Amino acid sequence: MTTHFSYPSLDLQDKLKQTAEAIVAPGKGILAVDEANDAIGKLLATVGLQNTENNRRRYRQLLFTADDALSDNISATILFDETVYQKTDDGTPFIELLKKKNIIPGIKVDRDTVPLFLSEDEVTTQGLDDLAKRCAEYKKQGCRFAKWRAPLKIGEHTPSVQAIQDTAQVLARYAAICQSEGLVPIVEPDILLDGDHDIVRAQKVTEVVLAAVYKALSDHHVFLEGTLLKPNMVTPGQGCSKRSSTEEIAKATVTALLRGVPAAVPGITFLSGGQSEEEATQNLNAINRVNMKKPWMLTFSYGRALQASVWKTWAGKDEYVKKAQQELLKRAKANGLAALGKYDGTISTAASDKSNYSKEHKY
Ligand code: 13P
Numbered sequence: 001m002t003t004h005f006s007y008p009s010l011d012l013q014d015k016l017k018q019t020a021e022a023i024v025a026p027g028k029g030i031l032a033v034d035e036a037n038d039a040i041g042k043l044l045a046t047v048g049l050q051n052t053e054n055n056r057r058r059y060r061q062l063l064f065t066a067d068d069a070l071s072d073n074i075s076a077t078i079l080f081d082e083t084v085y086q087k088t089d090d091g092t093p094f095i096e097l098l099k100k101k102n103i104i105p106g107i108k109v110d111r112d113t114v115p116l117f118l119s120e121d122e123v124t125t126q127g128l129d130d131l132a133k134r135c136a137e138y139k140k141q142g143c144r145f146a147k148w149r150a151p152l153k154i155g156e157h158t159p160s161v162q163a164i165q166d167t168a169q170v171l172a173r174y175a176a177i178c179q180s181e182g183l184v185p186i187v188e189p190d191i192l193l194d195g196d197h198d199i200v201r202a203q204k205v206t207e208v209v210l211a212a213v214y215k216a217l218s219d220h221h222v223f224l225e226g227t228l229l230k231p232n233m234v235t236p237g238q239g240c241s242k243r244s245s246t247e248e249i250a251k252a253t254v255t256a257l258l259r260g261v262p263a264a265v266p267g268i269t270f271l272s273g274g275q276s277e278e279e280a281t282q283n284l285n286a287i288n289r290v291n292m293k294k295p296w297m298l299t300f301s302y303g304r305a306l307q308a309s310v311w312k313t314w315a316g317k318d319e320y321v322k323k324a325q326q327e328l329l330k331r332a333k334a335n336g337l338a339a340l341g342k343y344d345g346t347i348s349t350a351a352s353d354k355s356n357y358s359k360e361h362k363y
Contacts (some may be wrong), residue, residue: 001128005221008179016226017266019144019184023104023228024267027336029076030301031328032271033063034147035177036080047316058290062314063307064088064097066325073336076104076145078186078301084141094276095142098280106145106186107138109174112362113151122163125150125170133359135181145184147301148174148232149271149363154195154205154237164212172216186269186301188230189213193274193357195237199244203252205235210260224264228299231281232273238357250286254294263295270298272305274357280305281334281343288341299339303363304356306331309349 007013023030035043040059041051049055060083077098083109087093098105111127125148135146150167152159159167171187178185189209191202210231217224234252236244244252257268270287272280280302287298309331313322317327327349335349 007221008223008226010104012179012182013183013223013226016179016184016223017241019104020226020228020266023145023184023300024297025075026297027029027340029257029299029335029339030106030269031074031077031306031332032147032273032301032303033060033083033307034363035303036112036363044316047311047314049316050283053082056082059087060086060094061311062274062321062324063328064094065102066328067292068101070329070332071102071247073332074103074105078106078108078147079143080234081106084138084143093288094181099142104145105143106147107143108149108363109134109146109178110150116163116166118156119159119162121158122153122158124163124166125152128170128173131174131177132181135178135183139182143183144242144316145186146178147186147188149188149190149230151190152190152205152209153192154197154201159191159205159209164209167209168212168216171213172220172222173221174215175217176220176277179226184226184228186228186230187213187217188271189278190230190271190273191232192360193235193238194359196239197237198240198242199236199248199252203256206232206234206256207259209233214260214262223241224262225266227265229261229265229268230271231268233270233275233287235275235283238274246282246286247290249283250290251292253279253283253287254290254292257296258293261296265296267297267299269301272300272302274321274355275355276306276355276360277305277308277331278352281338282345284335285338285341285343288292288339297339300335302335307336308351308354308356312350318329
């Protein structure tokens with residue numbers, strides 16, 4: 001391997017860094033609404049609606065037309081391909097609306113998973129082949145960052161060396177391609193909540209995975225200041241009988257991150273992974289309060305933990321749109337406070353205590 005290489009041009013470095021830093025501005029985080037059509041179809045079914053393009057658009061319109069106060073706590077949102085091209089009822093492109101609200105649009109670019117041959121029932125993510133072309137198109141449409149989720153599961157023999165190495169290489173290649181097209185890559189190695197492992201095992205696996213990911217990013221000359229990490233928090237598996245306190249989760253999470261994530265990375269934007277809305281908020285708050293070194297911003301990039309109460313309140317009915325938007329604002333506010341370590345536990349919403357876990361959850 002050569003050690004002779006160039007960094008991106010200074011102009012590109014500046015732009016990537018500025019975008020990454022704006023996404024993790026104090027008290028702000030990401031609203032992740034990049035569910036693929038099958039995933040949002042399941043949610044639409046819970047409110048009695050068919051999985052049509054218009055119903056998917058109506059739901060996302062509800063989110064994006066919430067009061068401008070949303071951008072007090074939401075800096076950016078992750079879209080799915082079709083959402084990039086959709087418009088509100090009055091014909092305003094979603095991307096224009098988001099920009100006007102000072103919310104940075106981003107795009108999910110992974111194309112889901114396929115089995116890794118001869119592995120322990122593990123997967124690899126797809127989508128690298130035409131990625132540069134797709135990134136260029138999304139950039140033209142106004143997106144400024146991308147996300148790629150690579151799931152790994154903890155079992156007796158997993159994650160395997162094969163899956164860890166594959167994940168690291170694919171994420172690094174993805175990140176390099178995004179940067180070459182001017183998009184900030186959000187790197188998401190998602191170690192699933194599935195399993196009965198305890199928090200100690202979860203911490204060690206997280207450390208090993210992060211070490212592999214950052215070695216690969218270095219090998220691919222990825223400009224770290226222009227990236228963000230979207231990891232799992234370190235928690236016991238869903239089936240583990242020994243539960244951990246928010247303080248234990250905060251300590252294990254920050255310890256694993258300190259051991260694996262270079263200080264050059266501007267921010268860490270956690271996924272919620274099936275935690276309830278309130279758990280995800282409380283854990284983020286504890287992470288920001290724990291008395292340890294924290295060289296990066298620590299905030300949220302939640303899907304389920306920002307939307308569960310919205311779905312419950314909306315119930316698929318136009319007359320509940322306003323009420324559902326209020327729920328979104330409340331959760332965004334709670335998480336914005338948690339990103340500052342200032343959440344006092346007093347914001348409750350319609351589904352705040354409901355677990356959002358589902359086995360081998362798909363996006
Ligand atoms: P959850 O917060 O629902 O785990 O979402 C994570 C994600 O990757 C969405 O972009």
